[in-house]
Amino acid sequence: MSTHDDQGLFLHHITVRFGGLLALDDVSLRVPPGRVVGIIGPNGAGKTTLFNVICGFVAPQSGAITLDGRPLRPRPHRLHRHGIARTLQGVGQFGGLTVLENVQVGQRRKAKAEEAYAALERCGVAEYAGAYPASLPYAKRKRVELARALVARPRILMLDEPAGGLDADEIGWLADLIRDAGTTVLLVEHHMDLVMSVCDEILVLDFGKPIALGTPGEIRTNPKVAEAYLGAAA
């Protein structure tokens, strides 16, 4: 039975080991419907690994995932069935396909050209529909990557470092897109201004351990968080 309190994506005590390395150490998180939840932490903290667990690329040694109260055993090729879409760290487009075709094949059921075009429009890159990705500036390719995730109209949009390599104007545009996405968003990002401006709640990982969970204001003033980042910079 499903109740209001179990709506959303839940991670329950997720632990991942790679050999002797504890990449995720008993991580629990609730991502309620419609919320923007950030995952931050120094390099190697386990952020991408957490995404990979949710997508089924990495199987945790222990722990469980539930979606709206039901167990989720994720498989990468079946994510769309659960309404989950992700963008990759960097850009990963097929060079032999046009921008429009890349967006069409962004989901299992090939999207109609009109749907793909609408997603490109929403991301401000419809003018490139007939071009090949390699001919686009990096920032525009990142937008195509977003269009590719959005075309499936996901309930949960997972973004892994969407601001990487973007200038301030592009990051401003991205912030608006995330705020107006109308879906649940899970955001891994190093760009603190972006994280602080769009997230409702932020989980901080350090060496795989959850060290803080709170609103941007709480995270900004949490001494443990500052310590983790200072340690990483030293």
Ligand SMILES: Nc1ncnc2c1ncn2[C@@H]1O[C@H](COP(=O)(O)OP(=O)(O)OP(=O)(O)O)[C@@H](O)[C@H]1O
């Ligand atoms: N497939 C793997 N096999 C072995 N070790 C791995 C694997 N994937 C990740 N790791 C290790 O697990 C730890 C967490 O890596 P992860 O990529 O999740 O960090 P991250 O927080 O995303 O870092 P970054 O900010 O640099 O992207 C790192 O020490 C990494 O080297």
Ligand SMILES: [Mg+2]
């Ligand atoms: Mg990463």
